[in-house]
Amino acid sequence: MLIDFAYFEENLDMFINEMEKGLAGENSSLKMLPTYISIDDIPEKRDSVIVIDAGGTNLRIALVNFDYSAPSISYFMRYPMLGTKGPITKDEFFSTLAEYLVPLTGKSKKIGFCFSFPADIVPNRDGRVIYLSKEVKIDGIENSLLGEPLKNSLAEKGFDIENIVILNDTVASLLGAKAVYGSRVFDSYTGFILGTGTNSCYIENNFNILKSEYLKNKPGNCIINIESAGYAKAPRTPVDDSFDSLTEKPGEQLFEKMISGAYQGGLLLEFIRAAVANGCFSKSFEEKLAAVSSLESKEIDDFCYYPYGDNKLAHLSKDNEKDLVSLYELVDAFFERAAVLSVVNLAAILKKTGTGKNPCRPVCISAEGSTFYKCKLLNEKINYYMIEFVRRRLGMYCEFVKAENSTLYGTALAGLLD
16 A cells, blocks of 8 residues: 555644644644753763663663764663662662762763653753653652752762753664764754654754743754654544553553554554454454454564464464455555654654755664564655655655664763753
């Protein structure tokens, strides 16, 4: 199934409209959060930076060095994310985190802190926690700042820190590409996450950030965290709505539920059930499907690589070639839509900013996430539509890069800021 350009362009304009409303502080499904980080403010002279990367599973501590501007890691430790092995208090969180940093005393006075949970970034680049994922339990941390109390905990241990910069993983990915590919000439940079969840960020001119009194009259630019998972204007089907009603938070993160890995299996299973209800498959297929209660993204990939193999979806259509072809075509169409929506997100950034018009200066898209890189049909379709619609039809050029240690290096780059 090929999606026509008119459909793409219509959705592209809707996405840009939501971006503009979010920047103006109007009602929008895109939060368009300023990070107060300008890529132009990163100093040429780069010292060592302490890096904290707090994710849903792991907590990583590193010392990143910028020798001759190229980043390297001279210290690295990995711990279970605090609050994943049982509830802890906010004070315990900061005290334990400070203890983990003690071995780096005297190595640097700057910290970059990648916090992969929703946080409201304030002009001094501290961050106020909005909420945590259900797997992480830190009592009392919601609505708390991150940098200031950590700085205080470190001071109690005799650790003098000048500055702590808070950012999220998508922004760190963008900056990671800048750190690793700094010798390349790019028109701009974009961060794109498509894994368990999805998000994107980009560089916006300050005068377009109308909702920020601090930024709108300040020369320069700022990285904007789009929070694209919440985009709510993508065309939806009754199957999308029925699946959404089964999720933990109906009505939220609608875009993420249409394209990301965490929801892939459940949503595709609902589409297969709907196709069966409409008589698209044999009675035998219908009977086998009744025994399937769940579907994982890996099981979809197993089928895409081995439609005649020993896997859950292949078994549904075993010995029935018509069912097999129909199922593959359904899966193909499912990923076609996800690919086009992903490209809409990325093309909206290029079109809104007017970047990527020179093939010698493409926009660098720092892409992260297992769904983007490992999902067979999705990856090839994203690349197809980026060429067909973005390059050939819109005349905009970009390049996907996978920067080594992008989160650690990007967080370190942010930590260099005063």
